[in-house]
Structures are given as structure tokens and as C-alpha cells.
Amino acid sequence: MTRLGALRAALLVLLLAVAGFAAAQANxxxxxxxxxALQRSMQDRHGQLQPLYASGAVGLTRDGNVALRDANxxxxxxxxxxxxxxxxxxxxxxxxYREIARANGKPEWESDIRATFAQRWIDKAQPGWYxxxxxxxxxxx
Amino acid sequence: MAGTAWLAHAKEISLDIDxxxxxxxxxxxxxxxLSGPGLRELTLRIDRLTVAGRDWRKVSLTxxxxxxxxxxxxxxxxVLDVGEKIxxxxxxxxxxxxxxxxxxxxxxxxxxxxxxxxGAQTAIAARLVNVRLERFTALLPSSAPKLTxxxxxxxxxxxxxxxxxxxxxxGIGFADSSGLHAGEKIAGTVELDAESKADAWRWRARVxxxxxxxxxxxxxxxxxxxxxxxxxxxxRGVTEVSGGTxxxxxxxxxxxxxxxxxxxxxxxxxxxxxxxVGIASAYDQILxxxxxxxxxxxxxxxxxLGFAVVADGDGLLSAEVELRGVSFEDRExxxxxxxxxSGRIPWRRGEVTTGELTLKGAEFLKVPLxxxxxxxxxxxxxxxxxxxxxxxxxxxxxxxxxxxGATDDGWRWRFSGQVExxxxxxxxxxxxxxxxxxxxxxxxxxxxxRGQILAMDGALVxxxxxxxxTAANVQLAEPFGRAPRLQADLEMKGLDLELLTRAFxxxxxxxxxxxxxxxxxxxxxxxxRFDAQLASSAGTYPRKISQRAVQNISALGGAGAAAAIQRxxxxxxxxxxxxxxxxxxRLRNGVCExxxxxxxxxxxxxxxxxxxxxxxxxxxxxxxxxxELVDRLKRITQENVKPxxx
Numbered sequence: 001m002t003r004l005g006a007l008r009a010a011l012l013v014l015l016l017a018v019a020g021f022a023a024a025q026a027n028x029x030x031x032x033x034x035x036x037a038l039q040r041s042m043q044d045r046h047g048q049l050q051p052l053y054a055s056g057a058v059g060l061t062r063d064g065n066v067a068l069r070d071a072n073x074x075x076x077x078x079x080x081x082x083x084x085x086x087x088x089x090x091x092x093x094x095x096x097y098r099e100i101a102r103a104n105g106k107p108e109w110e111s112d113i114r115a116t117f118a119q120r121w122i123d124k125a126q127p128g129w130y131x132x133x134x135x136x137x138x139x140x141x
Numbered sequence: 142m143a144g145t146a147w148l149a150h151a152k153e154i155s156l157d158i159d160x161x162x163x164x165x166x167x168x169x170x171x172x173x174x175l176s177g178p179g180l181r182e183l184t185l186r187i188d189r190l191t192v193a194g195r196d197w198r199k200v201s202l203t204x205x206x207x208x209x210x211x212x213x214x215x216x217x218x219x220v221l222d223v224g225e226k227i228x229x230x231x232x233x234x235x236x237x238x239x240x241x242x243x244x245x246x247x248x249x250x251x252x253x254x255x256x257x258x259x260g261a262q263t264a265i266a267a268r269l270v271n272v273r274l275e276r277f278t279a280l281l282p283s284s285a286p287k288l289t290x291x292x293x294x295x296x297x298x299x300x301x302x303x304x305x306x307x308x309x310x311x312g313i314g315f316a317d318s319s320g321l322h323a324g325e326k327i328a329g330t331v332e333l334d335a336e337s338k339a340d341a342w343r344w345r346a347r348v349x350x351x352x353x354x355x356x357x358x359x360x361x362x363x364x365x366x367x368x369x370x371x372x373x374x375x376x377r378g379v380t381e382v383s384g385g386t387x388x389x390x391x392x393x394x395x396x397x398x399x400x401x402x403x404x405x406x407x408x409x410x411x412x413x414x415x416x417x418v419g420i421a422s423a424y425d426q427i428l429x430x431x432x433x434x435x436x437x438x439x440x441x442x443x444x445x446l447g448f449a450v451v452a453d454g455d456g457l458l459s460a461e462v463e464l465r466g467v468s469f470e471d472r473e474x475x476x477x478x479x480x481x482x483s484g485r486i487p488w489r490r491g492e493v494t495t496g497e498l499t500l501k502g503a504e505f506l507k508v509p510l511x512x513x514x515x516x517x518x519x520x521x522x523x524x525x526x527x528x529x530x531x532x533x534x535x536x537x538x539x540x541x542x543x544x545x546g547a548t549d550d551g552w553r554w555r556f557s558g559q560v561e562x563x564x565x566x567x568x569x570x571x572x573x574x575x576x577x578x579x580x581x582x583x584x585x586x587x588x589x590x591r592g593q594i595l596a597m598d599g600a601l602v603x604x605x606x607x608x609x610x611t612a613a614n615v616q617l618a619e620p621f622g623r624a625p626r627l628q629a630d631l632e633m634k635g636l637d638l639e640l641l642t643r644a645f646x647x648x649x650x651x652x653x654x655x656x657x658x659x660x661x662x663x664x665x666x667x668x669x670r671f672d673a674q675l676a677s678s679a680g681t682y683p684r685k686i687s688q689r690a691v692q693n694i695s696a697l698g699g700a701g702a703a704a705a706i707q708r709x710x711x712x713x714x715x716x717x718x719x720x721x722x723x724x725x726x727r728l729r730n731g732v733c734e735x736x737x738x739x740x741x742x743x744x745x746x747x748x749x750x751x752x753x754x755x756x757x758x759x760x761x762x763x764x765x766x767x768x769e770l771v772d773r774l775k776r777i778t779q780e781n782v783k784p785x786x787x
């Protein structure tokens with residue numbers, strides 16, 4: 001096989017893998033009591049996170065998490081709380097990705113589901129919020 | 142000095158000095174000149190001045206009215222130019238060394254130095270009024286958070302080898318670029334007394350923190366009169382704190398000692414100890430901000446804690462904690478509580494130590510736990526408990542061979558033990574469940590927690606409703622996470638239906654039943670998957686079912702038996718005989734696939750009649766949504782499936 005041929009084959013395998021995941025169609029809207037509990041918990045927290053996204057204190061990471069981007073945008077007395085909010089949100093997000101993968105009967109899809117969600121969160125972000133681009137740099141939407 | 146040259150003219154005298162170098166100070170290309178009428182205008186220019194690593198370019202000192210009378214030289218209208226122009230005045234007498242210098246960078250800011258510079262007799266007093274601390278930003282190491290604002294007012298006296306400083310600080314602010322280390326509006330006092338003898342400085346410092354806030358990830362503290370007193374010696378690049386105290390108002394006093402090597406920046410020795418710290422205030426002031434969004438975020442604390450921590454260059458050397466009547470209580474949600482914990486826990490590097498804790502009581506999910514003695518064995522990050530007994534109502538849980546340790550994938554622990562019969566009546570009432578009769582007891586061969594999974598080897602036997610419930614293959618994933626996941630197989634034998642139906646207010650059924658729930662999976666404590674079969678136990682025993690129970694069973698299948706019974710003569714009977722009861726549910730994706738004792742035309746038999754008067758209940762709906770089934774159980778209603786009553 002020529003080098004080009006090998007490259008083509010590799011690309012084909014990659015495409016098939018991606019297509020395989022897509023074709024298998026993980027049901028991202030699947031619902032279980034655990035998923036419902038996680039979504040409720042995240043929804044409750046969203047009200048506290050929203051102003052932090054808007055001020056740029058917290059941003060959306062490329063790996064489907066949130067991160068403290070600029071603590072200086074938060075009053076001193078609330079910084080510890082923002083830290084705790086970010087940690088709790090990431091704990092819920094990790095559990096959500098794991099739970100959706102498991103509910104689909106494919107625990108091994110967790111990282112693909114996380115990647116899909118990472119893009120979803122960024123697509124759904126409001127203008128002015130910060131997110132990480134593919135190279136990890138913060139970008140204002 | 143690399144080179145000098147005097148140039149004397151009629152109207153100007155100037156002095157050129159190429160470089161002046163001293164430790165922590167250097168000046169390049171220094172030029173001084175006297176000019177003007179009577180040579181009374183002084184100009185001193187430095188191309189580049191370096192102090193403590195910071196550079197200033199084109200620094201100049203000018204004086205428009207230099208006066209000299211005999212040995213005294215003075216200037217009242219001087220200007221120092223270091224980027225900003227600072228008015229200054231000075232006088233200096235050669236011979237006596239008397240010096241007076243005043244800088245006024247702003248209307249309310251004054252730097253005043255007076256005294257005498259004369260070798261060992263040197264005595265200088267500096268008076269500072271509203272000195273802007275941000276001027277010193279550049280002198281601080283760049284790795285430290287940036288000092289952005291602040292004022293200092295006070296005095297610094299230097300008399301021979303004795304230094305005495307009394308300074309009030311106000312409005313100090315600092316921050317690093319990430320904002321994770323920052324302070325605002327900090328106010329306090331600094332007092333320093335030091336004396337130099339031979340090559341050592343003997344000193345005593347007192348720092349009081351009156352107001353303001355500091356966030357030093359992850360700790361947030363407010364100034365509330367905290368005071369740090371330190372006493373020590375600094376000599377040959379080593380500072381030794383021989384005695385120190387840190388006072389937290391309303392919390393307690395911590396005694397400190399330490400040795401710090403300046404060159405390596407390393408702490409060679411550190412010691413912190415306290416006889417008593419108030420738990421309530423320590424939790425509110427220090428711990429609470431750290432524990433937000435965790436289960437420990439809203440506690441009421443009580444009692445006292447003493448500790449002694451010693452560290453050397455290699456890390457923690459020993460730690461000892463003493464608890465005296467320590468209590469914690471989950472304030473709002475009342476999920477857990479710990480009462481009257483007392484005891485001593487010692488730890489020493491590389492050694493095995495033993496300690497003991499006693500608890501007056503505790504509460505977990507509203508279940509009260511009795512007094513407990515916990516013998517601890519510590520080594521490294523490992524904790525062991527050979528045996529302990531936790532009373533629960535009339536019974537107890539016994540733990541044996543408990544061992545815990547930190548690993549790469551988090552905490553890991555295991556123990557074995559047994560449950561001495563605990564009243565199910567009291568337990569279910571405390572948990573807010575329907576009252577069940579019987580007791581729970583059993584042997585726990587081994588319970589292991591590792592990699593976020595809690596697993597039980599062997600079977601737990603619960604004596605319930607005069608029968609037995611055996612739980613096997615129990616595994617709980619992420620027990621402390623947002624969505625715990627439980628897997629188990631349950632087997633129930635010979636449960637007394639009369640006790641069971643009474644507990645759940647289901648009407649009355651007399652008889653015995655066996656049940657098997659295999660592959661049970663709970664997610665966030667809600668069932669998502671199982672295969673369950675209920676069937677009358679083998680053997681001879683009275684079998685009766687009340688009219689109300691018949692209606693309720695029918696309703697489970699979504700049926701309206703009540704109407705059917707009401708239409709027939711059967712309404713005159715309060716109870717019926719039966720031969721067998723059986724119901725199965727295979728739960729998948731929120732749907733329960735139901736079946737019964739045997740097939741019936743277009744359905745399945747749930748209760749097979751027998752005796753006089755006999756009644757059979759037949760279910761027709763084979764697929765029922767689990768949520769709907771639970772709802773029906775809750776409000777027992779009549780729905781679409783009609784049972785045939787014969």
C-alpha cells in the first residue's frame with residue numbers, strides 16, 4: 001500500500017469509527033431517575049452560575065466542564081463559594097455523562113458523550129460567555 | 142567609583158561619578174552640579190538607579206535654594222524626580238552628622254527622617270504619614286500577589302543597633318492575576334523591636350489584623366482582631382522563631398515555633414499547638430466557607446479541640462488531636478449528627494500509634510446510634526479499628542477488622558461484622574417508611590469500598606415479617622455521589638402476608654409468600670431494572686384474602702375489581718379463600734412486564750381462587766409503566782384492566 005493509500009485507509013477507519021458512534025445513536029435525551037436527579041440539581045445551580053458566566057468569572061471548558069476563569073470578577077467573600085459551585089457542577093456533569101452512557105447500555109461511550117455535550121454547552125452558551133476553543137484558549141462568544 | 146573629574150568654572154561646579162555599587166543598590170552615571178547665582182542650585186542626576194532589583198531611569202534631585210552656612214547645608218525647595226516629582230526639603234550638618242529630611246509626595250503624605258548619622262552613635266527617627274504602600278510594589282518579588290493599594294502611618298526608630306517600629310496599616314489591597322490570592326481593605330498594626338548583636342538580630346514582632354478580608358484559595362478570612370506575636374533570632378541566613386502565638390478571637394490561641402532557611406526558602410522545623418480551640422466559632426469563621434456545596438456546609442458545632450502538629454524538612458513529623466465533647470449536627474436537613482466525641486488521636490511518622498475515641502451518640506438519617514468506643518490504630522495514611530459496636534435501637538452493628546487507607550484512586554476501606562437483631566418496627570418508623578414488623582440481623586462477611594464502589598461479600602439476612610430476606614451480591618457505586626447506584630439480588634422466604642399487608646395498609650391477606658428479586662438495579666434509589674417474582678409459599682397454612690385486598694390487587698394491574706364485586710353477590714363477603722397468589726414483574730426501561738400464577742384467556746391469574754367462597758383475580762394488562770404502577774400503589778385507583786371475578 002502506498003503512503004497515501006495507508007492514510008486513506010486510516011481516515012476511512014476513523015470515519016467509520018465516528019460514523020459507528022453516530023449510527024449507534026446514543027440517546028442523549030434518555031431519562032433515568034439518576035439523570036433526572038442530576039438535571040434537577042444542575043438546574044437549581046444554574047441560577048447561581050448564570051451571572052458568573054455573564055461576568056466571565058466562570059467559563060465553559062472544551063472537555064464539557066466549567067472552570068473558574070477569572071476570580072477577580074467575583075467579590076472576595078464569594079470566591080470560595082464560586083470555587084465550590086464549580087466543583088459541584090463538574091461533579092454533576094461527570095455523573096451525568098457517566099449515567100447517560102450507562103443508561104444507553106454503553107459505559108464505554110462516556111468520553112464521546114462528554115465531547116458531544118462539551119460542544120452542545122458551547123453552542124447553547126449566550127453571547128458574552130467565555131468558552132475554551134480547541135487549543136484551550138478562552139474565547140468570548 | 143570608576144572615575145571622577147572636577148570641572149570648576151566661575152558659574153558651575155560639577156562632579157561626575159561613573160558608577161556607584163553596593164549590595165542591593167547601584168547607581169550608574171551619577172552627575173552632581175552646583176550652578177546659578179552663588180552656586181545655590183543643586184542638581185544631582187543618575188542615569189540609572191537600581192534598588193533591590195528595581196530600575197529607575199533618569200532620576201534627579203534638584204534644589205533651587207541650597208544654603209550653606211559653616212558645616213550646615215540646607216534646602217527648603219527641593220524636588221526629587223523618580224518619574225513622579227516629589228517636593229522635598231533637607232538639612233545636613235557635616236561633623237555632627239545631624240540630618241533632617243522631609244518628602245511630601247502628596248498633600249496628606251509625609252516621609253520625615255530626623256536624627257544623627259555618626260557611626261555607632263547613629264540615631265534616626267522616621268515618621269510616616271499616609272505613606273502609599275503601592276510605591277513598594279516593585280520591590281516585592283514578582284511571584285507574590287501584587288500590592289495594589291494601602292497606606293502606612295507610624296514611626297520607625299533606629300538607635301545604634303536597636304530598631305523599633307510602630308506602624309498602622311490601612312486600606313491594603315493585593316491580588317494575583319488569577320484572583321485566587323487576594324486581600325481587600327485590610328487594616329491592622331505592625332510593631333517590631335529588633336536589636337543586632339554580633340551577627341545576629343534578636344527580634345520581636347506583633348501583627349494585629351483589625352479589619353478587611355483575605356481570600357487565599359481555598360481559605361477566606363475576615364480581620365476580626367486576630368493577633369500574631371513572634372519572637373526570634375535571625376542570623377547567617379536562618380530565622381528561628383523561638384516563641385509565637387496566633388490568637389483568633391472567640392476561637393483560641395495557637396502556639397508557634399519554627400526554623401526557616403532563607404537561601405533555600407525551606408522550613409526546617411515548624412510546630413503549632415493549642416490546648417483548646419472552640420469548635421463552634423472555628424467552624425463558622427474558618428471551615429464553613431471551605432465546605433460550601435458539600436454535605437458539611439451547614440453544621441452546628443460544639444466542644445473543644447486541642448492539637449499539636451510538628452513538621453520538619455521532610456514533611457509532617459507528628460500530629461496529635463484531642464477532642465473534648467465535640468458535637469456536630471446537620472442544621473437544616475438533619476441528615477446526620479455526632480454527639481460528645483472525646484478522645485486522643487496521636488500520629489507519628491514511620492510509627493504505629495494507638496488512640497481512642499468515644500462517642501456519646503450519633504444520628505444517621507434520623508436513626509439514633511448509641512454510645513460507641515472506637516479504638517484506633519494509625520500508621521502512615523492507614524487507619525485500623527480491631528472491633529467496635531454501634532448500638533442501634535434494641536440491637537447493634539458490630540464492626541471487625543476495619544482498615545482504611547488513601548490510595549491513588551481515593552479512599553479505600555473494608556470491614557467485616559454482624560448486625561445484632563434491630564427492631565424493624567423502630568427502624569422503619571425512624572426512616573419514615575411504613576411500619577414493618579420483625580427484625581434485621583445478619584452477618585457481613587466483608588464490606589469493601591474501593592474506587593467509589595461499596596461491595597458486600599456474602600449475604601445479609603434480614604428477619605422480616607416472620608420470614609427471611611436475604612440480600613446477596615450487594616454493590617453500591619458512588620455512595621457519596623449525586624446519583625448512587627445499587628445492585629443486589631434479594632430472596633424472601635415465608636413472609637407472613639398478614640403482617641405485611643397490615644404494614645402497608647393494603648387490606649388483609651392471610652398466608653405466606655416467597656419472593657425473588659434478581660438483578661435489582663436502583664439508580665438514585667429508584668428501581669430501573671429487576672426481575673421479580675412473588676408466589677405463595679409451599680406448605681399448609683390458612684389462606685384468606687379480604688375484599689379490600691382483592692380490590693387493591695386488581696387495581697395494581699390497573700383494574701376495577703371493586704365494581705365487579707359490587708355487581709355480584711360476592712359483595713356480601715368480607716373475605717375469600719384462595720389457592721395461590723403469584724405476580725411477577727420484569728422491569729426494563731420504565732416498563733413492567735407482568736405475569737401471574739398461570740395463564741388465563743387474554744391474561745394471567747394473579748389470585749387463583751380456592752375454598753368457599755373462592756375468588757380469582759385476573760390481570761389483562763401485561764405492560765404497565767413503572768411510574769404508573771407506583772402511582773397506583775400510592776392511590777389505589779380503578780383503571781382500564783377488568784379482572785374477572787368468578
